[in-house]
Amino acid sequence: MVGGTGKLGAAIARRLAKAGCKVVIGSRSAESAGKVAGDLGFGLTGAANADAAAMCDIVIVTVPFAAQESTLAEIGPHVAGKIVVDTTVPLVPPKVMRVQLPPEGSAAIRAQRLLGAGVTIVSAFHNVAAHKLATDEDIDCDVLVFGDDKAARAKVVALANQAGLRGLHGGMLANSAAAEALTSLLIFINKTYSVDGAGIRITGKLVEPEP
């Protein structure tokens, strides 16, 4: 969990560890990672970001958009052939209620360009509020999962389910722009309607797709 000391990373890590997954918290500081891991419990351990990335088969990146490029450069040498789950929402403070997608089209496509074709990028968790994930309560929000590799995407859908959410295939990586943009709308709705973490739901009776 690269950037796992933060709000989203720590919350996902705790839920996955509680569900029985082996999770390593990553940070720019191994000491901070160890401290956060110890505080979270559930057998979590901590390491420097690059070491955490080297240790894990699936590497989840939870850092602010402004730190995406430097963070991916740091873990790049350790993620060849692996799945990297990018959770980045391209918010540009202070105007976080305005959709401001990067020139690449989305943070997920940017991640793929930065890490190169030898890494399988899947993006997810853009619309779920970290402070809700940090609790054990049910969360009224689906997790849309995007990626060009369907099998890798399915693994991340399963991870979202293990974290107690409903993961749904959202299609190819380019579609990640839709969920990334939605987050600015959700922040606007939170403010306008005094909601404590609005989420999204896909309606209709969904039939599981063929593997």
Ligand SMILES: NC(=O)c1ccc[n+]([C@@H]2O[C@H](COP(=O)([O-])OP(=O)(O)OC[C@H]3O[C@@H](n4cnc5c(N)ncnc54)[C@H](OP(=O)(O)O)[C@@H]3O)[C@@H](O)[C@H]2O)c1
């Ligand atoms: N918070 C939410 O509710 C939420 C929901 C959906 C998606 N997201 C997205 O998920 C990502 C993480 O969000 P967050 O709220 O968890 O972020 P955060 O708590 O502000 O930061 C996460 C971690 O990133 C590392 N970091 C911060 N600045 C950095 C820098 N300049 N260079 C390198 N590392 C840096 C820090 O780890 P160390 O200092 O330990 O290295 C920090 O603990 C963002 O892209 C956000 O848009 C957030």
